[in-house]
Amino acid sequence: MSVMLSVRDLSKTYGSGHEALKSVSLDIEEGEIIALLGPNGAGKTTLISTICGITTPSGGSVTVGGHDIITDYRPARRLIGLVPQEVSLEPFEKVINTVSFSRGLFGKPRDDAHIERTLRQLSLWDKRNAQIKELSGGMKRRVLIAKALSHEPRILFLDEPTAGVDVELRKGMWETVSGLKADGVTIILTTHYIEEAEAIADRVGIISKGQILLVEEKSALMKRMGKKTMRIDLQSPISALPEALGDRGLEIEDDGHSLLYTYDTAATRTGITTLLQALSDAGITLRDIHTNQNSLEDIFVELVKDGA
Amino acid sequence: MNWQAMKSIYVFEMVRTFRTLWQSVVSPVISTSLYFVVFGAAIGSRIDEVEGVTYGAFIVPGLIMLTVLVQSISNASFGIYFPKFIGTIYELLSAPVNILEIVAGYVGAAATKSFAIGLIILGTAYLFVPLDIQHPFLMLGFLMLTCLSFSLLGFIIGIWAGSFEQLQIIPLLVITPLVFLGGSFYSVSMLPPFWQTVTMFNPVLYLISGFRWAFFGTADVPVALSLLAIAAFTVICIGVIWLIFRTGWRIKN
Numbered sequence: 007m008s009v010m011l012s013v014r015d016l017s018k019t020y021g022s023g024h025e026a027l028k029s030v031s032l033d034i035e036e037g038e039i040i041a042l043l044g045p046n047g048a049g050k051t052t053l054i055s056t057i058c059g060i061t062t063p064s065g066g067s068v069t070v071g072g073h074d075i076i077t078d079y080r081p082a083r084r085l086i087g088l089v090p091q092e093v094s095l096e097p098f099e100k101v102i103n104t105v106s107f108s109r110g111l112f113g114k115p116r117d118d119a120h121i122e123r124t125l126r127q128l129s130l131w132d133k134r135n136a137q138i139k140e141l142s143g144g145m146k147r148r149v150l151i152a153k154a155l156s157h158e159p160r161i162l163f164l165d166e167p168t169a170g171v172d173v174e175l176r177k178g179m180w181e182t183v184s185g186l187k188a189d190g191v192t193i194i195l196t197t198h199y200i201e202e203a204e205a206i207a208d209r210v211g212i213i214s215k216g217q218i219l220l221v222e223e224k225s226a227l228m229k230r231m232g233k234k235t236m237r238i239d240l241q242s243p244i245s246a247l248p249e250a251l252g253d254r255g256l257e258i259e260d261d262g263h264s265l266l267y268t269y270d271t272a273a274t275r276t277g278i279t280t281l282l283q284a285l286s287d288a289g290i291t292l293r294d295i296h297t298n299q300n301s302l303e304d305i306f307v308e309l310v311k312d313g314a
Numbered sequence: 315m316n317w318q319a320m321k322s323i324y325v326f327e328m329v330r331t332f333r334t335l336w337q338s339v340v341s342p343v344i345s346t347s348l349y350f351v352v353f354g355a356a357i358g359s360r361i362d363e364v365e366g367v368t369y370g371a372f373i374v375p376g377l378i379m380l381t382v383l384v385q386s387i388s389n390a391s392f393g394i395y396f397p398k399f400i401g402t403i404y405e406l407l408s409a410p411v412n413i414l415e416i417v418a419g420y421v422g423a424a425a426t427k428s429f430a431i432g433l434i435i436l437g438t439a440y441l442f443v444p445l446d447i448q449h450p451f452l453m454l455g456f457l458m459l460t461c462l463s464f465s466l467l468g469f470i471i472g473i474w475a476g477s478f479e480q481l482q483i484i485p486l487l488v489i490t491p492l493v494f495l496g497g498s499f500y501s502v503s504m505l506p507p508f509w510q511t512v513t514m515f516n517p518v519l520y521l522i523s524g525f526r527w528a529f530f531g532t533a534d535v536p537v538a539l540s541l542l543a544i545a546a547f548t549v550i551c552i553g554v555i556w557l558i559f560r561t562g563w564r565i566k567n
Contacts, residue, residue, distance in 0.1 A: 058407075058408040059407055060404055060408055062562055081410070082410075083410040084410050088405075090401070092401050094404060094405075095400070095402065096396075098333065103326075106322075107326045109322075111319045112319070112409055112410060113318045
């Protein structure tokens, strides 16, 4: 696959002196979905705004589809669709007009068939003649996506597209994103919601204080950094661990009714077999066993904490 | 050139005009008609001719200018301020368009609307007073240039403004007084010498004078000077807009 977006040493320092981006470098391949995770003020929106031309970079370079965003901005921007974080729409405008306007703004000739297809895909066709102010919050978000898709971009930026929307709509949005990926659109998504990244991204980038801490395949990241816990429910409670189990890192929980064992899934030996044997030898009878995989959220919190 | 983008901005802005037709066209026509009734008929009937023109006809160029200047500024400033206010400016900044295309779209639409209003007011004037325009094509050219240059100024004001109140400040506190004091309702020669000199520093005088010359062939200042003044004003406005986009002042973070 070819590189669709290449960011090299991108930096942005605002007039106030605040360094929002510190030498950020990132390559994104065509057709992939990458989720950028980061706390408030991490630089996610600044990164997107700079790539899209809304904010002027202080240093570094960006190419989109091989076109520099400053010296060759027209072809670069034609490839980009942007769905901003804020719901920014003309309240008195009709849905179809505002979407058609976006297409024209990006230099594309009128194409009613494409606009209809886009609106139908986003379940907005029935509302095409409604004024924006008449729409629900979820519909407005979809209008923003329709505007961003109106000129058939090859790379789509979704800046926190599901912020403040209900679970049902969020899942609908994920389906839309998956559909776009199937059409070959490269998607860069920023989000606060870890489960969003977990559900739809191919790769995850973690950004904090204007720096990219890591970019990795989601599954590899979870495998590399993922820890699992095993909760062992006991038939009878214990007040202290038998001496033979003392060095295994077990924790007593629920007033002695459970033991918690944390292990590394990437390790050669997880120690589960010997632990169960040792519990049996110590005369401890088990009632149940549950295992739990660490989520991206745990990994994210750990990384941001370490990067602080 | 991204002609498609220019056309889209222009059409989008014109559609807004038709959506708000009442405020856009009917209001200025009604207020101008009132001026004709008060100054043209009620007071004007008691005033003799001014520079060989009946008073009712004499005030027509000034009245058209008054409305056109205010409308040009209001239309253009609102056109660019509203996307800033509601946040849709992001789309403009991220689109493959350059300064010229953005300005052509917004200013072109604002100037077209003001030009149309100017013509409607001229048509309205015919209902009240007989008019014989001596240089009709020059009159139209003058009107068009004025609409264009003041729409450029309105565009600058729209970028500068941080609130709807600020949008109104320049038209209300600067332009309207300058038009009133720039010879809309009188000839400068009717003023005492001291105030004649003061009035020469009013840039709007040159617009009204040139416009009136196109109507009646008489002017307070040479028509070439009027054309030079409006050309210089247009160039200054274009320069300021270029500087704004180059630096991103008030539009980019």
